[in-house]
Amino acid sequence: MDDASLVRELSERIVTYLLADPRDLPVRRDATPEEVDAALRPVGLAMASGAPPVPPDALLAAVDAVVRHSVHTRHPRFFNQNFAGADVVAVLGDALGAALNTTNATFEAAPVFTLMEEAVLRRLAAIAGFSETTLAPGLFCPGGSTAALYALQLARHRYDPDIARRGSREDFAIFVSDQGHYAAEKSAALLGLGTEAVIKVATDDLGALRPESLRDALSATERSPLAVIATAGTTVTAAFDPLEPIAEICAARDLWLHVDGCYGGSALFSPRERHRLAGVERAHSFAWNLHKMMGMTQQCSVLLLRDPDQLGPCFSARANYLFQPDKPYAELDTGDRTFQCARRNDVLKLWLTWKARGDAGFAARVERAVDLAAHARDHIARHDAFAPVVAGDFTNVCFIWVPPPLRPFDGSEAARARIHDVTAQLKGALQRSGVAMLSHMPVAGLNAFRLLVMNPDVTEADIETTLGTIDGLGRDLVAGG
Numbered sequence: 395m396d397d398a399s400l401v402r403e404l405s406e407r408i409v410t411y412l413l414a415d416p417r418d419l420p421v422r423r424d425a426t427p428e429e430v431d432a433a434l435r436p437v438g439l440a441m442a443s444g445a446p447p448v449p450p451d452a453l454l455a456a457v458d459a460v461v462r463h464s465v466h467t468r469h470p471r472f473f474n475q476n477f478a479g480a481d482v483v484a485v486l487g488d489a490l491g492a493a494l495n496t497t498n499a500t501f502e503a504a505p506v507f508t509l510m511e512e513a514v515l516r517r518l519a520a521i522a523g524f525s526e527t528t529l530a531p532g533l534f535c536p537g538g539s540t541a542a543l544y545a546l547q548l549a550r551h552r553y554d555p556d557i558a559r560r561g562s563r564e565d566f567a568i569f570v571s572d573q574g575h576y577a578a579e580k581s582a583a584l585l586g587l588g589t590e591a592v593i594k595v596a597t598d599d600l601g602a603l604r605p606e607s608l609r610d611a612l613s614a615t616e617r618s619p620l621a622v623i624a625t626a627g628t629t630v631t632a633a634f635d636p637l638e639p640i641a642e643i644c645a646a647r648d649l650w651l652h653v654d655g656c657y658g659g660s661a662l663f664s665p666r667e668r669h670r671l672a673g674v675e676r677a678h679s680f681a682w683n684l685h686k687m688m689g690m691t692q693q694c695s696v697l698l699l700r701d702p703d704q705l706g707p708c709f710s711a712r713a714n715y716l717f718q719p720d721k722p723y724a725e726l727d728t729g730d731r732t733f734q735c736a737r738r739n740d741v742l743k744l745w746l747t748w749k750a751r752g753d754a755g756f757a758a759r760v761e762r763a764v765d766l767a768a769h770a771r772d773h774i775a776r777h778d779a780f781a782p783v784v785a786g787d788f789t790n791v792c793f794i795w796v797p798p799p800l801r802p803f804d805g806s807e808a809a810r811a812r813i814h815d816v817t818a819q820l821k822g823a824l825q826r827s828g829v830a831m832l833s834h835m836p837v838a839g840l841n842a843f844r845l846l847v848m849n850p851d852v853t854e855a856d857i858e859t860t861l862g863t864i865d866g867l868g869r870d871l872v873a874g875g
Contacts, residue, residue: 395450403454408489411461412482416468416851420828425463433459470852471830471860476629476657478848481689483750487743488691498534498737499729500716508726511741514748518682519698521662523675532698533705533732534740538656539577541681541697542623544733546581548679548699549621549650551708558708562586567617569593571603571635573628575654591617599838600784601633608643621650626671627658630837630844632790634658637673645676653677656695658788660687663756667764670788684744687760687789687848694740705731759850763789766847770857778802779865783842791845792837795820795868814841816871823867830860 395403431439437448437456448456466472468479480488496504498511512530519531535541546568550557554564566587570578572594579589593615596607603624612619622644624635637653644651653659653674659682661667662674674680677700684694699705710730717730729735748756770791774780781803783792794813796803803809818841821834832845845860 400450400453403450404457407454407457407461412485416466416470416479419466419469421469421472421831422465422825422828423463424826424828430463433463465831468849468851469831470849470856472849473830473832473845473847473860475833476846476848477686477692478689478846479851480685480691481747481751483747484690484694484743487746491739491742494739496739497729497735498739498741499727499735501723501726502721504739507739507741508728510745511728514741514745515696515698518696522659522671522680522682522698524680524698524700527702529702529705529731530728531700531702532696533728534737535695535697535732535734537693537695538575538654538681538683539580541656541679541695542575542577542652542654543581543584544697545650545652545679545681546585546587546621547733548704548708549652550585551704552650552678553620555707565617566591566620567593567615568621568623569595569608569611569619570623571595571597571601571625571628573597573601573630573633574603574623574625575629575656577654578623591620593617597633600786601628601631603635603640605636605639605643608640612643612647619647619649621652623652623654624677625658626653626655626674627661627788629657630790630835631784631786631792632658632788633786634670634788637671637676641673641676650679651677652679652681654681656681656683657686660684660756660760661788663688663753664760664764665757667760667788687763688744688747688756689759689848689850690740690744690747694744702731709733762850763847763852766852766854766857767791767845769854770845770847770861773858773861777861777865779868780861783837783840789847791847792842793845794840794842795864797868797872799872810840816868817841817843819871820864820868823871824864827863827867829863830856832860 434456437452472478498504498507501508511534515530515532524531535544550562568578568582568591570592578592582589582591593611595603595611597603622640624637624640626634641651658670661670680698682696684690685692709732717727718724767789774782774793778801779796780793781796783794794817797816800809800812817834824830832843834841834843
């Protein structure tokens with residue numbers, strides 16, 4: 395088989411997978427590491443030294459095994475992460491970007507994608523309410539954690555414009571809710587601030603930061619306050635910090651406000667749901683992951699900035715072998731305004747999908763997810779087999795399955811201890827069944843299930859099937875002792 399035939403065979407398998415009904419496969423095929431290794435044994439999972447090329451037929455069989463043993467995030471009953479199966483247009487856009495295999499550092503290497511990035515960034519910034527700027531209002535970056543890292547370095551540079559040359563000599567403090575993403579600690583460690591620089595601020599029953607607690611934390615610290623990270627859509631409960639009062643506090647103290655909207659930022663696409671981020675336009679920086687709610691392939695993350703003029707002074711290394719000022723259209727190069735040099739093309743898939751679905755399609759995707767999560771909450775409320783853990787009203791549904799002897803759930807320590815153990819067992823049983831996949835984690839002191847709705851192909855029946863399966867598996871566990 396020549397290369398052209400191999401490419402056609404591989405392409406056919408990918409397209410067949412994308413167009414097949416995902417319900418024809420289990421969400422996840424339960425297999426041990428040894429079983430996965432055995433499935434790939436015909437070609438060898440290990441990369442042996444001096445190994446000859448694998449015959450094409452064996453290679454295609456290995457691809458089939460990869461598909462068979464992978465988690466199928468396209469399945470409508472994959473509720474496990476803050477992302478789901480990618481839009482098929484995004485998958486193909488990503489493939490085309492990979493085939494073109496350029497870097498988005500310079501205009502001469504990526505003329506189309508340089509202009510495309512600027513156009514998309516400007517539209518996203520406008521949706522967020524940011525004012526028009528001369529430079530593109532931000533950049534694409536490898537995920538929300540990197541966006542937080544960049545934002546905090548920009549905050550330090552704003553505080554001390556000479557910091558890039560001589561380094562930091564001050565004990566800064568970064569404030570984030572106790573439900574905020576761990577990127578705050580990771581960034582503080584990498585920036586040399588130390589994780590002790592991160593001060594956790596108390597939240598309400600839904601997991602949203604309390605502005606009065608932020609004021610107290612700012613007054614109590616002996617460090618120099620540098621930045622506040624507000625969260626628009628926490629990982630566990632999808633809580634939205636109140637951005638307007640937080641912005642007021644930051645403005646009064648001249649603090650950098652970074653909004654982590656990696657998850658919930660996509661509510662801005664919906665006229666019905668965008669109220670959740672009221673005040674985001676007052677942020678200095680805003681992280682937004684389009685690979686979460688909007689169905690882009692991973693990764694597709696942007697960092698939007700109120701003042702993008704800061705990027706060059708903060709990150710520029712003036713590498714004259716790459717960013718020559720006298721070449722045509724040098725002013726369009728973006729590589730000297732970010733920490734990265736080589737940078738993959740993450741914009742094409744978003745641009746193509748947005749053009750294919752339109753604003754209305756993006757809004758419908760968000761609203762569909764919120765409505766389906768509300769259906770799940772209603773179903774849980776009607777059945778004594780379940781109990782909600784956090785009310786919530788976005789896309790995350792946090793709940794417990796209550797064993798029959800403990801119904802109705804009374805919140806006692808004995809009941810909580812029993813539910814803690816049963817939840818972990820149920821998670822494993824559900825995963826082995828292949829019917830659905832969802833995670834469990836500590837929520838409000840309970841080991842609870844978290845069901846996330848991301849995929850527009852989810853139906854009410856998928857949610858009811860998942861909850862019914864959990865109830866049935868739970869009864870089997872209890873009956874089996």
